[in-house]
Amino acid sequence: MKSPGALSQRIASLAATHRAIDGFIREETRRPAPDFAHIAALKRQKLSLK
Numbered sequence: 001m002k003s004p005g006a007l008s009q010r011i012a013s014l015a016a017t018h019r020a021i022d023g024f025i026r027e028e029t030r031r032p033a034p035d036f037a038h039i040a041a042l043k044r045q046k047l048s049l050k
Contacts, residue, residue, distance in 0.1 A: 014049050021046045 002010075025042050028034050 018046060018049055021049075 021042055025039055025046070028039050028042070
């Protein structure tokens with residue numbers, strides 16, 4: 001079993017990655033011609049973190 005510190009660190013890492021992907025999605029949707037395939041791929045990646 002992992003230590004509580006390692007678990008907290010992993011959760012923090014996943015949360016940071018989740019926020020970063022949110023930022024990428026937000027940036028892509030604000031472009032004049034967003035790449036919807038890329039947005040879908042980012043959303044799938046975000047879901048895989050949960």
